[in-house]
Amino acid sequence: MHPQRKQRLQMVVFIVVAASLAVGLLLFALRGNINLFYPPADIAAGKAPVGQAIRAGGMVRAGSVVRAPDSLKVQFVITDYAADLTVHYEGILPDMFAEEEGAVVAGMLNDQGELMATEVLAKHDENYMPPEVAETLHPKVDAQHRGGYGQ
Numbered sequence: 001m002h003p004q005r006k007q008r009l010q011m012v013v014f015i016v017v018a019a020s021l022a023v024g025l026l027l028f029a030l031r032g033n034i035n036l037f038y039p040p041a042d043i044a045a046g047k048a049p050v051g052q053a054i055r056a057g058g059m060v061r062a063g064s065v066v067r068a069p070d071s072l073k074v075q076f077v078i079t080d081y082a083a084d085l086t087v088h089y090e091g092i093l094p095d096m097f098a099e100e101e102g103a104v105v106a107g108m109l110n111d112q113g114e115l116m117a118t119e120v121l122a123k124h125d126e127n128y129m130p131p132e133v134a135e136t137l138h139p140k141v142d143a144q145h146r147g148g149y150g151q
Contacts (some may be wrong), residue, residue: 038054050108064099
C-alpha cells in the first residue's frame with residue numbers, strides 16, 4: 001500500500017472512531033435528562049418507570065387539592081378521565097394552578113404509584129393547554145383547548 005493512501009485510511013478510521021465516541025458520550029450524558037410524558041392511564045397501567053424522571057399531565061380533579069397547614073407541601077390528583085394520579089409536591093404552586101384546570105407535573109413515581117413532583121406547570125391562559133395533555137384528554141376537551149399558540 002502506498003504510504004499516502006495508508007495515511008488517508010488511518011485518518012478516515014480515526015475520524016470514524018472519534019465521531020462514534022463523541023456520539024456515545026453525548027447519548028450517555030443525555031440519558032439522565034430525558035423526561036418522557038405519560039398520561040395517568042398509562043401510569044395506572046404500569047407503563048411508566050418507577051424511580052425515573054417522567055412528566056404527566058391532565059386535569060386537576062375538583063376537590064383533590066390538600067395543603068399542609070404548616071409547610072408548602074400539597075397533594076392533588078391529576079386525571080385524564082380514564083385514571084387518576086396522586087401527586088405530592090413541596091413548593092410554591094404556579095399562580096394559574098387551579099382545580100378543574102390543566103396541569104403538567106414532572107417528577108418520579110414512587111413504589112405506591114404516586115408521583116413525587118419536582119415541578120408543576122399550569123396552563124398560562126384560558127385557551128391554552130399543553131399538546132401532550134390535550135391529546136390524552138381528547139374526548140373530554142372541547143375544541144378550543146386542543147390548539148397550541150395562535151390557534
